[in-house]
Amino acid sequence: MRKRILSSLVTVGRWFRRTGVAGQILSLVIVIGVFAIGTKGKYLALANLQVILSLAGIPAILAIGLHQTIVLGAIDLSVEGVVGLCIVFVGILMRNQYGPYDVGLWIIPITLGVGGAAGVVSGLVNAKLKIPSFISTLGMSWTLYGIAIYISKATTVPLLDHRIQSVVNGNISGIPNIAIIALVLLIIVQLVQDRTQFGRYIYAIGGDELLAKQAGIKIDRIKIIVFTIAGILYGLSALFLSTRLGSAHPRTGTNLLFPTITASAVGGVALTGGIGGAKNAVLGALIVTALNDGLILMHVNPYVQEAVNGVVLVAAVALTIDRKKLGFIK
Amino acid sequence: MRNLNNMSMKETVITLRGITKIYPGVVALDSVDFAVYENEVVGLVGENGAGKSTLVKIMIGFEQSEAGTITSSTGEHITLKDPVTAIRYGIGMVFQDSSLVPNLSIMENLFLCHELGFQKFGFLSKRSMRDAARSVLEEVKIRVDVDTPISEVSPAVRQMVEIARLLWLSKLYKQKNPILILDEPTTVLNDSERETLFTILQDLKQQASVVLISHRLQEVVENSDRIVILRDGKNVTEMAASDASISETEQLMVGHTFSADRYREGDQTSPGEEVILKVQNLSKKRVFEPIDFTVRKGEIVSLVGLVGSGKEGVCKCITGQEKPDTGSIFLDGKKLSSGSPSNAVGAGVGHIPIDRRNEGLAAAMTVAENVNLLVLKSLRFAGLISPYLERKNAKRWIEECLIKTPSLTTMCANLSGGNQQKTVIAKWLSSHVKLLVLDHPTRGVDVGAKEEIYKLIRKLAKDGIGMVIMCDTLEEDIGLSNRMLVMKDGRLVKELDCPLNEKPSPSDIIDFIV
Numbered sequence: 001m002r003k004r005i006l007s008s009l010v011t012v013g014r015w016f017r018r019t020g021v022a023g024q025i026l027s028l029v030i031v032i033g034v035f036a037i038g039t040k041g042k043y044l045a046l047a048n049l050q051v052i053l054s055l056a057g058i059p060a061i062l063a064i065g066l067h068q069t070i071v072l073g074a075i076d077l078s079v080e081g082v083v084g085l086c087i088v089f090v091g092i093l094m095r096n097q098y099g100p101y102d103v104g105l106w107i108i109p110i111t112l113g114v115g116g117a118a119g120v121v122s123g124l125v126n127a128k129l130k131i132p133s134f135i136s137t138l139g140m141s142w143t144l145y146g147i148a149i150y151i152s153k154a155t156t157v158p159l160l161d162h163r164i165q166s167v168v169n170g171n172i173s174g175i176p177n178i179a180i181i182a183l184v185l186l187i188i189v190q191l192v193q194d195r196t197q198f199g200r201y202i203y204a205i206g207g208d209e210l211l212a213k214q215a216g217i218k219i220d221r222i223k224i225i226v227f228t229i230a231g232i233l234y235g236l237s238a239l240f241l242s243t244r245l246g247s248a249h250p251r252t253g254t255n256l257l258f259p260t261i262t263a264s265a266v267g268g269v270a271l272t273g274g275i276g277g278a279k280n281a282v283l284g285a286l287i288v289t290a291l292n293d294g295l296i297l298m299h300v301n302p303y304v305q306e307a308v309n310g311v312v313l314v315a316a317v318a319l320t321i322d323r324k325k326l327g328f329i330k
Numbered sequence: 331m332r333n334l335n336n337m338s339m340k341e342t343v344i345t346l347r348g349i350t351k352i353y354p355g356v357v358a359l360d361s362v363d364f365a366v367y368e369n370e371v372v373g374l375v376g377e378n379g380a381g382k383s384t385l386v387k388i389m390i391g392f393e394q395s396e397a398g399t400i401t402s403s404t405g406e407h408i409t410l411k412d413p414v415t416a417i418r419y420g421i422g423m424v425f426q427d428s429s430l431v432p433n434l435s436i437m438e439n440l441f442l443c444h445e446l447g448f449q450k451f452g453f454l455s456k457r458s459m460r461d462a463a464r465s466v467l468e469e470v471k472i473r474v475d476v477d478t479p480i481s482e483v484s485p486a487v488r489q490m491v492e493i494a495r496l497l498w499l500s501k502l503y504k505q506k507n508p509i510l511i512l513d514e515p516t517t518v519l520n521d522s523e524r525e526t527l528f529t530i531l532q533d534l535k536q537q538a539s540v541v542l543i544s545h546r547l548q549e550v551v552e553n554s555d556r557i558v559i560l561r562d563g564k565n566v567t568e569m570a571a572s573d574a575s576i577s578e579t580e581q582l583m584v585g586h587t588f589s590a591d592r593y594r595e596g597d598q599t600s601p602g603e604e605v606i607l608k609v610q611n612l613s614k615k616r617v618f619e620p621i622d623f624t625v626r627k628g629e630i631v632s633l634v635g636l637v638g639s640g641k642e643g644v645c646k647c648i649t650g651q652e653k654p655d656t657g658s659i660f661l662d663g664k665k666l667s668s669g670s671p672s673n674a675v676g677a678g679v680g681h682i683p684i685d686r687r688n689e690g691l692a693a694a695m696t697v698a699e700n701v702n703l704l705v706l707k708s709l710r711f712a713g714l715i716s717p718y719l720e721r722k723n724a725k726r727w728i729e730e731c732l733i734k735t736p737s738l739t740t741m742c743a744n745l746s747g748g749n750q751q752k753t754v755i756a757k758w759l760s761s762h763v764k765l766l767v768l769d770h771p772t773r774g775v776d777v778g779a780k781e782e783i784y785k786l787i788r789k790l791a792k793d794g795i796g797m798v799i800m801c802d803t804l805e806e807d808i809g810l811s812n813r814m815l816v817m818k819d820g821r822l823v824k825e826l827d828c829p830l831n832e833k834p835s836p837s838d839i840i841d842f843i844v
Binding site: 189195196197200203204206207211212214215216217274275289 | 392412413415429430431432433434438442443445446448452453454623
């Protein structure tokens with residue numbers, strides 16, 4: 001019996017090492033432990049844990065999309081612009097106080113489509129025009145954000161269709177729906193990464209693009225698909241963000257980029273590419289949310305909280321990148 | 331010769347005819363013929379720049395030739411437009427630096443781009459991949475955990491994984507006699523691994539042909555059936571390995587004919603008395619054993635030896651790129667702090683690297699900026715860099731070093747290899763170095779520019795700069811140097827004087843090298 005337990009422990013240990021989430025789970029445990037003590041147990045109250053899960057949902061969905069571009073060896077900085085534009089579509093097309101339109105639940109494919117289209121463009125500009133993703137997606141973000149503000153005139157549109165809102169804010173036996181949706185997406189994307197040719201190619205490109213090309217991988221196609229998936233997930237997040245608030249305002253999308261990249265980095269997605277998967281991105285989102293929630297419960301000054309996040313980002317990158325292998329840091 | 335006749339009874343698997351490849355400024359291959367027969371190991375030898383690498387790159391579709399034909403065993407003319415096409419014809423290469431993706435596991439690398447055969451219900455079955463991987467690796471006799479990432483396994487295992495991948499792919503494409511090209515396979519291996527490799531290659535001969543490229547002539551002669559020799563991008567000869575001797579092969583590789591004053595020996599000066607560089611008890615674990623030598627003022631000291639003899643390590647320690655384990659380096663009697671390139675440069679050690687595009691100069695900067703890079707301090711006027719002084723200094727050295735550039739502000743990237751190299755030399759000349767380490771200064775440079783680089787090297791010597799040099803060919807080493815240090819397996823085995831008119835012949839030295 002003891003032998004069996006021991007051997008299964010060894011198996012679990014090996015699994016942790018291989019999947020590369022051991023460090024992240026440990027950090028999560030430490031964060032929870034520290035705040036549990038710091039708040040004298042308040043942190044562990046069911047209500048608070050529900051808050052953490054529900055707050056982590058959207059950053060997790062965004063990170064599931066964004067981290068794949070990092071695994072490719074690129075990066076996607078267009079989150080805020082894409083989300084902003086999608087929210088404008090929500091504000092115009094969903095039943096609201098000002099406009100004549102009501103597309104009902106068709107808003108779901110529409111926002112996903114708008115996000116996906118933005119992703120296709122980002123991918124095309126990066127892969128076909130050979131513009132570094134850092135610049136192409138940064139430009140994309142500002143372009144789309146500009147368009148979003150121009151169309152919406154930066155107005156806030158209260159939404160009258162509450163069907164999606166009730167799903168987003170609801171829960172199933174105590175577990176927030178948004179967390180369940182993130183979990184489902186995590187499972188799908190992780191499975192694709194582990195068990196399909198497409199997933200394998202993302203890692204091959206991130207590991208060594210030139211070798212991957214020589215092996216016969218259609219690099220451009222993979223890149224465009226990855227950016228498109230990211231865009232679709234930003235569209236989904238935009239829909240959730242606006243319906244959760246019950247109103248559509250393009251600025252809702254600001255301040256999303258930093259937590260998403262932090263989540264990927266903290267989760268162990270190496271910024272040099274080729275390492276880390278959806279599970280890392282989601283764990284990263286969970287760690288960052290748990291940390292911020294704890295800081296709030298401890299009544300830490302909000303500006304200090306921002307500083308803490310900055311330090312966490314740099315520290316996480318320092319831990320995940322093997323800097324010896326990099327010749328130069330740019 | 332009888333062996334060669336036997337060879338012609340065998341079927342060819344691939345025939346290359348009249349292959350010509352021209353790179354900007356250099357004819358890399360000039361109408362070269364090359365055939366591979368079934369079930370043989372063929373050694374492809376030649377000096378650096380003889381065209382071996384270019385030839386095999388054309389065979390795997392990595393490069394395309396300007397002229398010539400490639401014919402398969404069935405007599406069909408084939409076009410190899412990329413490595414993916416080449417492998418369909420059963421031609422694959424194991425590169426000097428591994429061509430496996432480092433973050434993927436052994437298994438994932440083995441089947442990269444051919445995963446669909448392992449699909450079950452839309453998902454890849456890891457179990458069937460693992461089983462297949464194990465049986466594929468069995469053929470090359472390695473037992474490893476197939477889930478280990480490539481970055482964590484030894485170079486020997488990587489090599490075997492690459493070989494196994496090529497064999498598996500050839501089988502997948504139903505090629506009966508695949509061609510495995512191994513480019514310098516033994517440089518990354520230790521002695522026992524090397525032996526294993528050759529045992530496996532002899533085994534593989536039953537089902538494949540092997541093209542072996544190696545600097546170590548001995549292992550080529552011992553392990554090949556046939557040897558093909560290239561020189562200056564042309565066929566020299568081919569012979570059965572059993573008829574070949576190492577020294578004869580070396581001579582054929584080098585060639586007999588070269589002009590009397592090819593290396594401007596006439597300008598050779600005798601060195602001064604003063605010692606510029608003193609290397610004392612210098613050693614680095616697993617690279618080279620403790621070594622002592624000196625370089626005098628205006629002396630050209632050539633380090634010769636095979637790849638892996640440790641000569642590169644010695645040079646890297648002198649220039650501060652690597653930190654030695656023991657010993658010290660004195661420049662003009664002052665001890666250099668070890669492992670610091672900036673300290674070495676500050677003390678007056680210049681370095682002309684083999685990879686000038688990446689290390690020698692800033693390709694995206696102008697000629698003038700590169701020449702002035704080290705002397706900016708002296709080009710100041712009232713504390714700021716003076717454009718006038720900058721132009722003046724750059725002009726002076728561009729003229730002195732015969733750099734052919736359209737203007738001072740031309741990007742270095744747009745110069746020819748020879749002129750880039752002259753720019754690197756100008757940079758060091760203008761900074762008044764005392765010692766210069768030249769790592770293959772004429773690599774990838776055309777004949778005319780070579781001549782000018784030799785001229786510059788002579789001029790440096792005349793100005794009293796001490797030099798440590800490693801050349802592309804033994805001839806060049808002999809021709810240029812005042813003194814030669816022969817290294818073998820990390821040890822200094824011989825010191826030879828090369829005074830004017832009494833130069834040793836290559837064959838005198840080869841015995842020490844191999």
